[in-house]
Amino acid sequence: MPLLDIRNVTRRFGDFTAVDGVSLAIEAGEFFTLLGPSGCGKTTLLRMIAGFDLPDAGQILLDGVDLAATPPERRPVRTVFQSYALFPHMTVHGNVAFPLQMAGTPARDIPGKVAAALEDVRLTGFDRRYPHELSGGQKQRVAIARALVTHPTMLLLDEPLAALDAKLREELQIELIHLQREAGITFVYVTHDQTEALALSHRIAVMNKGKVEQLDEPSVIYRFPRSRFVADFIGQCNLFSGPIRANAAGAVTLDVEGLGAVKVAAQTALAAGAPASIALRPEQIRIGAGDAAAPADNRYEGTVADLLYMGDVTVYRVNTAGGARVEALLANSQTGRAKFFEPGDRVVVDWPAAAGHFIED
Amino acid sequence: MAADARRHEAARARWLVSGPPLLYLLVFFAAPTLIMVLASFRSPGEFGGLAPLRDDTGALDLNVDAYVRFFTETVYAQVFVKSLVFALVTTLVCLALAYPLAALIARSPKKSRDILLLLVILPFWSNFLIRIYAWMILLGPNAALARAVNGVLGWFGAGPVPLLFSSFAVLVCLVYVHLPFMVLPLYANLEKHDPALLDAAQDLGASAWQRFWRITFPLSLPGVYAGAALVFIPALGIFAIPDLLGGPDDTLIGNLIKQQFLETRDWPFGSVLSIVLTVSALALVGLAAWLGRGATRGAERVGA
Ligand SMILES: Nc1ncnc2c1ncn2[C@@H]1O[C@H](COP(=O)(O)OP(=O)(O)O)[C@@H](O)[C@H]1O
Numbered sequence: 001m002p003l004l005d006i007r008n009v010t011r012r013f014g015d016f017t018a019v020d021g022v023s024l025a026i027e028a029g030e031f032f033t034l035l036g037p038s039g040c041g042k043t044t045l046l047r048m049i050a051g052f053d054l055p056d057a058g059q060i061l062l063d064g065v066d067l068a069a070t071p072p073e074r075r076p077v078r079t080v081f082q083s084y085a086l087f088p089h090m091t092v093h094g095n096v097a098f099p100l101q102m103a104g105t106p107a108r109d110i111p112g113k114v115a116a117a118l119e120d121v122r123l124t125g126f127d128r129r130y131p132h133e134l135s136g137g138q139k140q141r142v143a144i145a146r147a148l149v150t151h152p153t154m155l156l157l158d159e160p161l162a163a164l165d166a167k168l169r170e171e172l173q174i175e176l177i178h179l180q181r182e183a184g185i186t187f188v189y190v191t192h193d194q195t196e197a198l199a200l201s202h203r204i205a206v207m208n209k210g211k212v213e214q215l216d217e218p219s220v221i222y223r224f225p226r227s228r229f230v231a232d233f234i235g236q237c238n239l240f241s242g243p244i245r246a247n248a249a250g251a252v253t254l255d256v257e258g259l260g261a262v263k264v265a266a267q268t269a270l271a272a273g274a275p276a277s278i279a280l281r282p283e284q285i286r287i288g289a290g291d292a293a294a295p296a297d298n299r300y301e302g303t304v305a306d307l308l309y310m311g312d313v314t315v316y317r318v319n320t321a322g323g324a325r326v327e328a329l330l331a332n333s334q335t336g337r338a339k340f341f342e343p344g345d346r347v348v349v350d351w352p353a354a355a356g357h358f359i360e361d
Numbered sequence: 362m363a364a365d366a367r368r369h370e371a372a373r374a375r376w377l378v379s380g381p382p383l384l385y386l387l388v389f390f391a392a393p394t395l396i397m398v399l400a401s402f403r404s405p406g407e408f409g410g411l412a413p414l415r416d417d418t419g420a421l422d423l424n425v426d427a428y429v430r431f432f433t434e435t436v437y438a439q440v441f442v443k444s445l446v447f448a449l450v451t452t453l454v455c456l457a458l459a460y461p462l463a464a465l466i467a468r469s470p471k472k473s474r475d476i477l478l479l480l481v482i483l484p485f486w487s488n489f490l491i492r493i494y495a496w497m498i499l500l501g502p503n504a505a506l507a508r509a510v511n512g513v514l515g516w517f518g519a520g521p522v523p524l525l526f527s528s529f530a531v532l533v534c535l536v537y538v539h540l541p542f543m544v545l546p547l548y549a550n551l552e553k554h555d556p557a558l559l560d561a562a563q564d565l566g567a568s569a570w571q572r573f574w575r576i577t578f579p580l581s582l583p584g585v586y587a588g589a590a591l592v593f594i595p596a597l598g599i600f601a602i603p604d605l606l607g608g609p610d611d612t613l614i615g616n617l618i619k620q621q622f623l624e625t626r627d628w629p630f631g632s633v634l635s636i637v638l639t640v641s642a643l644a645l646v647g648l649a650a651w652l653g654r655g656a657t658r659g660a661e662r663v664g665a
């Protein structure tokens with residue numbers, strides 16, 4: 001039995017459906033992420049799990065028990081809010097002690113538990129500070145300590161790192177992974193940042209317009225996106241669309257405008273003429289000067305339109321002779337060379353049929 | 362140096378802006394206060410007002426007779442204590458009535474808030490005295506209220522009581538007049554509260570009462586103090602309400618002061634009463650601020 005069972009949950013605001021028939025089963029001990037663009041209903045779903053909002057239809061079961069009649073203060077789940085929501089008139093100690101006091105923990109046990117929770121988030125010695133005397137990262141750590149101090153069954157985190165700068169965010173991501181593993185508490189994590197979702201999660205539910213588009217492990221979501229939306233939302237992706245020209249022996253060929261025939265390894269029942277797409281990650285594409293005439297399933301000539309130098313890698317945007325745009329990524333691992341091509345260079349891009357991922361439209 | 366010149370410029374601009382109000386306070390507050398302090402040490406004139414500063418022999422006529430009178434005749438201390446009690450009761454009743462009202466306004470939709478606030482300050486649109494006279498009618502012996510109260514009392518065999526010209530009438534009107542001064546600062550404070558804090562508290566296991574007592578109330582203390590000061594200080598010195606609605610026993614310190622200046626024309630003693638009033642109001646507000654100094658720590662940063 002899953003720890004949290006969300007069955008066909010729908011929530012409407014007026015005639016707008018914010019969460020639309022979502023079903024999810026989250027296992028105990030899992031680091032589960034709800035990923036999707038802003039406005040897709042992630043917070044609404046999280047608030048229904050916490051109890052601040054109730055579904056218009058469907059059920060939310062925790063350990064097999066329907067939560068509908070349980071108010072937020074009696075649910076064994078804790079929320080870490082994006083705005084931290086620390087109590088400004090209480091010290092760090094007061095904030096972390098608060099849920100213990102609410103739970104009726106004997107006063108003599110409280111200091112020890114607070115100290116242990118603060119140690120877990122590496123904030124020992126900050127007890128007597130007030131929230132306004134802390135940095136953003138420290139506030140977030142206090143919020144996490146406060147949520148974990150009573151050892152809840154489940155922790156809900158709503159974009160907890162969104163307000164922090166990139167370096168601190170990475171540091172806290174690693175700490176979150178450790179915390180989750182050591183505490184063994186189920187995390188339901190909400191983010192719109194796909195790299196964060198891929199880095200942290202055991203499983204990801206990609207949401208779009210109130211619906212779950214795909215639920216899988218990060219590597220599967222990245223490599224085998226089920227829809228154009230998922231392919232586009234997760235990482236950089238070339239999306240080639242067009243009618244099927246041929247479908248035989250595990251290989252499908254599409255007629256793509258600007259490229260011509262594009263071949264991809266796939267099994268599909270779709271007949272010729274049906275619209276379909278191919279998702280192709282930039283790092284799967286080989287880009288060369290055109291001298292090495294190695295035969296490839298897909299090979300196109302073009303010119304470099306522009307490039308994005310990102311330090312470790314460079315992204316080249318190539319305009320093909322037919323007018324299509326292909327994004328290719330090259331690692332800058334060769335010493336002494338930062339960029340292989342300049343805008344205007346004539347290049348050849350190619351990739352094997354197995355590199356792409358076939359998506360039925 | 363250009364930077365120095367800029368700094369001088371900024372300093373001058375500051376003085377230009379803050380100069381006029383400072384001057385105004387100096388002339389119209391500090392100067393009268395000084396005159397009053399001086400007057401409290403002088404002798405009353407034969408026909409009211411003040412006796413000449415130098416007597417016939419040319420010696421300075423300064424004494425503490427008026428102070429001695431205040432501290433030796435217990436009747437003044439009694440009036441003073443009564444005034445303190447009235448002001449305190451008014452403040453507490455205002456707080457109890459204003460808190461739910463301010464919270465209601467702060468939580469209502471943005472559109473209706475302005476209308477509700479307008480209703481709170483609506484009484485200010487009519488004259489203060491007219492509003493007190495209105496209470497004379499409302500509490501009068503022939504008004505529905507007095508009849509209803511006395512009707513109920515009659516059932517229990519108790520004699521009819523007059524509502525008007527009583528401490529009750531004074532208190533009712535004191536509360537009525539000062540209520541907006543409690544509502545407005547409380548509303549200004551409560552309106553700033555971050556609703557996420559209450560969500561967080563609830564999420565962490567706090568019941569409705571615990572959420573109020575541990576989060577909302579402590580965070581609202583700056584508003585409570587501001588409102589209490591705005592009600593307590595004017596209520597302490599008020600004279601019009603007890604004059605018009607009170608009975609013979611409802612003389613308050615404000616009435617005493619008014620009497621000294623307008624009727625008895627004993628300016629030195631009136632000055633002493635005024636000074637005692639000002640000093641005790643300052644002392645009480647200072648004491649409250651000192652007692653509450655820890656309680657509002659961090660509360661100024663509502664929603665930090
Ligand atoms: N209380 C509400 N009333 C009306 N609309 C709401 C309310 N809460 C959320 N919405 C709408 O529901 C949609 C989903 O919101 P939300 O769950 O906050 O998205 P996300 O967290 O994924 O960015 C948004 O379009 C938002 O405007």
Ligand SMILES: [Mg+2]
Nearest residue numbers: 042043044158
């Ligand atoms: Mg959100």
